[in-house]
Amino acid sequence: MTPLQVIFLITAAVTLVAALAVVTRQNLVHAALFLVLSLFGVAVFFVLLEAEFLAVVQVIVYIGAIAILMIFAVMLTRKVASDDTVAANRNAGWAGLIAAGLFFILVIMLSAWSGFYTQAAELSRPGVDTADLGQAMLVELGEHLVSPQAYVIPFEVASVLLLAALIGSLVIAWPRIKKEA
Amino acid sequence: MEFLKDPVAFIAGLLQNLSAALNLPPAVESILGTVIAVVVVASFGLVLVIPMIWVERKVAARFQDRLGPNRAGPYGLLQTFADMIKLITKENITPDGADKVPYNIAPVLSVVSVVMIWAVIPFSAIWIGSDLNVGVLYIAAVGSFGILSVLMAGWSSNNKYALLGAFRAVAQLVSYEVPLFMALLVPILLAGTMSVNGIVEAQSYGWFILAAPVPALIFFISSVAEIGRTPFDLLEAESEIVAGFHTEYTGMKFGMFFAGEFLHAFTISVLTAILFFGGWRGPGIEFSPLVGFFWLMAKGSAFYFLVMWIRTTLPRIRIDHMLAFNWKVLTPLSLVILMLTAVLDKVFAGDPLRVPVLLAANVVSLFVTLWLATSVSKRQQKDLQTFPTRPVAVPPASEAETSA
Numbered sequence: 001m002t003p004l005q006v007i008f009l010i011t012a013a014v015t016l017v018a019a020l021a022v023v024t025r026q027n028l029v030h031a032a033l034f035l036v037l038s039l040f041g042v043a044v045f046f047v048l049l050e051a052e053f054l055a056v057v058q059v060i061v062y063i064g065a066i067a068i069l070m071i072f073a074v075m076l077t078r079k080v081a082s083d084d085t086v087a088a089n090r091n092a093g094w095a096g097l098i099a100a101g102l103f104f105i106l107v108i109m110l111s112a113w114s115g116f117y118t119q120a121a122e123l124s125r126p127g128v129d130t131a132d133l134g135q136a137m138l139v140e141l142g143e144h145l146v147s148p149q150a151y152v153i154p155f156e157v158a159s160v161l162l163l164a165a166l167i168g169s170l171v172i173a174w175p176r177i178k179k180e181a
Numbered sequence: 182m183e184f185l186k187d188p189v190a191f192i193a194g195l196l197q198n199l200s201a202a203l204n205l206p207p208a209v210e211s212i213l214g215t216v217i218a219v220v221v222v223a224s225f226g227l228v229l230v231i232p233m234i235w236v237e238r239k240v241a242a243r244f245q246d247r248l249g250p251n252r253a254g255p256y257g258l259l260q261t262f263a264d265m266i267k268l269i270t271k272e273n274i275t276p277d278g279a280d281k282v283p284y285n286i287a288p289v290l291s292v293v294s295v296v297m298i299w300a301v302i303p304f305s306a307i308w309i310g311s312d313l314n315v316g317v318l319y320i321a322a323v324g325s326f327g328i329l330s331v332l333m334a335g336w337s338s339n340n341k342y343a344l345l346g347a348f349r350a351v352a353q354l355v356s357y358e359v360p361l362f363m364a365l366l367v368p369i370l371l372a373g374t375m376s377v378n379g380i381v382e383a384q385s386y387g388w389f390i391l392a393a394p395v396p397a398l399i400f401f402i403s404s405v406a407e408i409g410r411t412p413f414d415l416l417e418a419e420s421e422i423v424a425g426f427h428t429e430y431t432g433m434k435f436g437m438f439f440a441g442e443f444l445h446a447f448t449i450s451v452l453t454a455i456l457f458f459g460g461w462r463g464p465g466i467e468f469s470p471l472v473g474f475f476w477l478m479a480k481g482s483a484f485y486f487l488v489m490w491i492r493t494t495l496p497r498i499r500i501d502h503m504l505a506f507n508w509k510v511l512t513p514l515s516l517v518i519l520m521l522t523a524v525l526d527k528v529f530a531g532d533p534l535r536v537p538v539l540l541a542a543n544v545v546s547l548f549v550t551l552w553l554a555t556s557v558s559k560r561q562q563k564d565l566q567t568f569p570t571r572p573v574a575v576p577p578a579s580e581a582e583t584s585a
Contacts, residue, residue, distance in 0.1 A: 029336060033333070052315050057322075060318070060322045063325050063329065064328065068329065075348075135374065135376070138315070
């Protein structure tokens with residue numbers, strides 16, 4: 001049991017318990033806060049996979065923007081925590097059955113893969129020693145995002161999508177000036 | 182002399198001798214060294230808060246032409262200890278109907294989010310808690326935890342004013358993050374690396390303030406707004422919203438918010454010094470890492486003095502003016518300056534003209550923005566001045582005769 005495996009197990013347990021709490025809590029604000037905890041767990045997974053940039057961006061985007069927006073929206077609703085709201089509806093049984101089935105299918109398919117039982121090899125790039133590896137991979141990520149042979153088109157499409165969302169929100173929130181008759 | 186050359190290695194050597202004498206297994210010794218290092222870095226900021234509160238009160242007093250605390254100890258030096266003892270012995274009230282868990286976690290999260298920044302600050306060329314190669318982005322990410330703590334505090338207090346204060350606080354904090362991140366990107370552009378120590382080392386040919394004064398200004402203004410200091414301290418203005426999101430906090434929990442805010446103010450002063458003014462660079466750093474540490478603290482203290490100066494001088498900005506300033510002035514300016522810096526840096530790479538051209542671009546964009554802002558506000562003021570003519574008060578004729 002290497003220390004990395006211990007950390008992974010603890011983080012996985014915390015993330016899964018928090019994710020379960022998100023969907024079962026009656027108090028919506030508590031559910032949102034548990035969502036923050038599970039998103040932070042995912043950021044820790046990124047760190048364990050040696051992708052620190054993704055971990056930090058996960059915290060900035062998910063926790064710093066999306067989760068805060070969700071908490072805002074939840075706090076502004078009226079019935080946030082009343083005793084008669086039920087966290088599960090009639091189809092909870094079928095949903096649980098389908099989720100368990102999917103889980104078993106995933107585990108069976110993954111266990112047929114050779115990497116399921118072996119430890120992942122250390123990341124490496126030819127000609128770069130491990131001390132500069134993080135910086136080299138960051139540079140590579142940046143180059144891939146703007147290189148025509150790599151991912152520049154998805155990058156630009158995503159920016160256009162965000163621009164459309166920004167303009168859409170402006171249109172929705174623009175004050176309607178009522179002309180006096 | 183050995184101690185001066187590298188104090189940390191000296192102390193580590195002492196630790197090794199100690200563990201060899203006591204016959205400890207090597208794993209225990211390395212863990213002990215790591216734990217001691219973590220405790221030192223984490224508590225450095227918190228211990229620094231104690232004299233800093235005294236400095237803050239004395240400097241604010243001198244700006245206001247009075248003496249400041251001078252009763253508790255010589256020159257009032259023990260005033261902070263007296264305050265701490267008072268806060269610790271106060272009754273710890275939890276309001277009725279408050280959410281227990283977020284209520285208790287919020288002050289802790291607020292302090293933790295500031296102490297976590299100190300893990301990536303380079304105290305010297307070889308002293309840094311953790312040299313992440315995404316250090317600057319990490320600093321930006323950790324700020325989000327502080328915002329979360331404000332929301333949790335406001336919500337769990339079961340108090341409408343606290344909740345309103347929390348919403349306004351989060352609106353301000355989230356809005357000012359946008360120009361902050363874009364101003365943070367400019368030193369990353371100029372240095373070519375996101376690692377904080379890398380940015381300090383890239384300033385060997387000149388501080389980044391020469392090539393990017395406008396991003397430094399934007400970073401400083403946005404950071405002062407992020408920490409909730411005057412002129413942006415609507416978050417806790419007693420005349421406006423009781424005490425904002427920490428209305429219902431008493432005793433040491435309020436003490437945590439209080440200490441966290443002071444530490445955050447000093448942290449952003451140190452960050453400004455690191456990102457734009459060369460950090461631990463200065464004459465004489467070859468002799469010992471302690472000289473680098475001294476330079477960093479001196480520059481950080483200078484900026485902290487600037488923060489205190491602004492605090493005691495300027496009045497508070499109204500919430501709508503504050504948000505308008507952010508979205509209509511700071512964000513477009515930071516976008517434009519980011520694009521200009523990116524283009525000009527690549528066009529003039531390696532050219533000795535690079536820094537003067539960047540400086541000129543900064544100054545031009547600043548003047549254009551100020552001209553645009555003043556012309557817009559002049560036009561708005563002219564639109565506002567459509568008063569109906571009111572009769573002008575004239576003194577009665579008899580008084581005019583006697584005075585003539």
